[in-house]
Amino acid sequence: xxxxxxxxxxxxxxxxxxxxxxxxxxxxxxxxxxxxxxxxxxxxxxxxxxxxxxxxxxxxxxxxxxxxxxxxxxxxxxxxxxxxxxxxxxxxxxxxxxxxxxxxxxxxxxxxxxxxxxxxxxxxxxxxxxxxxxxxxxxxxxxxxxxxxxxxxxxxxxxxxxxxxxxxxxxxxxxxxxxxxxxxx
Numbered sequence: 265x266x267x268x269x270x271x272x273x274x275x276x277x278x279x280x281x282x283x284x285x286x287x288x289x290x291x292x293x294x295x296x297x298x299x300x301x302x303x304x305x306x307x308x309x310x311x312x313x314x315x316x317x318x319x320x321x322x323x324x325x326x327x328x329x330x331x332x333x334x335x336x337x338x339x340x341x342x343x344x345x346x347x348x349x350x351x352x353x354x355x356x357x358x359x360x361x362x363x364x365x366x367x368x369x370x371x372x373x374x375x376x377x378x379x380x381x382x383x384x385x386x387x388x389x390x391x392x393x394x395x396x397x398x399x400x401x402x403x404x405x406x407x408x409x410x411x412x413x414x415x416x417x418x419x420x421x422x423x424x425x426x427x428x429x430x431x432x433x434x435x436x437x438x439x440x441x442x443x444x445x446x447x448x449x
Contacts, residue, residue: 303334307376311346312338312353316374319357323372326365333375341383343448344430348423353385355416356443360389363441367392371440383447391441 266286270279301320307313323330341349357374364372369390377384424432431446 301332303332306334306336307338309338309341309346309349311350315350315354316357319354319361320374323357323361323364326361326370328361328364328370328372331371331373333373334377336378338376338378338383341447341449344427348426349447352420352423352445353387355420356387359416360387360441360443363391363393364389367439369439378449381449383445383449385445385447386442387444388440388442391436391439393436393439393441 266282267279270276270282301317301324304313304317304320307316320330320332360372364370367390371388371390373386373388375384375386424430427447429448431444433442433444435442435444
């Protein structure tokens, strides 16, 4: 829209500046991550694929070191509604991207694997976390940010309550925060 506006206004000086300062640097970063984003072709759950693409583009635009591993096709989730899985991943990825961006390392890993028994999801990010029990992160209103935050992980916990067969594990170790989900097939 911005490019179109500059063209319609025939303001080629600002168009040139905008393109070289905003579009081109982002494009260079995206092309570095093209191989990783190509792995999204293995995801056949459309709601999840769209969400992951959006979040990975955001991570890439923030210059995070993005590592995506989806070695096999992910075809369906029999025991969890795709919309709930997408909401859950959205919460986890928003937190992971924000936390990784605040670190020097700026690292984000997302792995998804489907086998005969489970869909296994692992999300790991670099993190500068203060020392407090991980359980507190899931309390309503608890936040490491400013006032007005603290609902995301609480909402994730509420979603997971509807799926007692889903195993969820959270760990913080060596400045890395990891969320793992085992979703029965």
